Amino acid sequence: QVQLVQSGAEMKKPGSSVKVSCKTSGGPFDSSSISWVRQAPGHGLEWIGGITPLTGTTTYAQKFQDRVTLTADESTSTAYMELSTLRSDDTAAYYCARDWGASGCDKWGQGTLVTVSS
Amino acid sequence: DIQMTQSPSSLSASIGDRVSITCRASQTVTHYLNWYQQKPGQAPILLIYGASSLQSGVPSRFSGSGSGTDFTLTISSLQPEDLATYYCQQSYSTQYTFGQGTKLEIK
Numbered sequence: 001q002v003q004l005v006q007s008g009a010e011m012k013k014p015g016s017s018v019k020v021s022c023k024t025s026g027g028p029f030d031s032s033s034i035s036w037v038r039q040a041p042g043h044g045l046e047w048i049g050g051i052t053p054l055t056g057t058t059t060y061a062q063k064f065q066d067r068v069t070l071t072a073d074e075s076t077s078t079a080y081m082e083l084s085t086l087r088s089d090d091t092a093a094y095y096c097a098r099d100w101g102a103s104g105c106d107k108w109g110q111g112t113l114v115t116v117s118s
Numbered sequence: 119d120i121q122m123t124q125s126p127s128s129l130s131a132s133i134g135d136r137v138s139i140t141c142r143a144s145q146t147v148t149h150y151l152n153w154y155q156q157k158p159g160q161a162p163i164l165l166i167y168g169a170s171s172l173q174s175g176v177p178s179r180f181s182g183s184g185s186g187t188d189f190t191l192t193i194s195s196l197q198p199e200d201l202a203t204y205y206c207q208q209s210y211s212t213q214y215t216f217g218q219g220t221k222l223e224i225k
C-alpha cells in the first residue's frame with residue numbers, strides 16, 4: 001500500500017523559509033509526479049507546483065514561481081517543497097500528492113501545518 | 119490560468135437524495151477534469167478522474183460527466199458519510215487549478 005508521509009508541523013517567522021518533506025513508501029517513487037497543494041484555514045485547495053522525480057522537471061504556479069523550490073531525492077524516495085520569504089498569509093496546511101496527470105492525484109500525504117507568525 | 123467555477127458553493131440535502139455539483143472551466147479542458155472529496159481535518163480523496171472514470175475503491179453512487187467546459191459530479195443516493203467539501207480540478211494545463219469547493223451538508 002503506497003503511503004506518502006510528510007514532515008511535522010512548523011512555526012516560522014515572517015521573512016524566513018520552510019522546507020517540507022514527503023516520503024513515499026510501499027511503491028515506486030519515480031513512476032509518477034508529485035504535486036504540492038496548500039489549504040489556508042477555512043479556504044479551498046491551491047496548487048503550488050509539481051515535480052517529476054525521474055527527470056527532475058518542475059512546474060510552478062505563477063503565484064509561487066519566485067518563492068518556491070521543489071526537489072526530489074530518488075535515493076530516499078523523498079520530495080521536498082521549500083517556500084521562502086514567508087508571510088502570515090502563507091499559514092496553511094501543505095499537502096503532497098502522487099500525481100498521475102490526466103488520472104489525477106490518487107494518494108495524498110497527511111498534510112503539514114505551517115504557521116507563520118511574529 | 120484556467121479558472122474553475124463550482125456551483126453551488128454550499129448544498130443541503132437529505133439522505134437518499136440525488137445530488138449534483140457542477141464545475142465550469144474558463145476554457146476547454148477536454149476531459150482532463152478530476153473530482154475530490156475532502157472531509158474536515160483530512161486530506162482530499164480522488165473520486166473521479168478523466169471527467170467520468172471512477173477511482174478504484176470509490177462507491178458506485180458517485181459518477182462524473184461532461185467534457186469541454188462543463189462538468190457534473192453526481193451522488194445517486196446521498197449517504198451520511200458523504201458530508202464533505204467537493205472540489206473539481208483541471209489537469210489539462212500544466213498549471214493545475216481547483217474550483218473553490220462545494221460544501222455538502224446533510225439535512
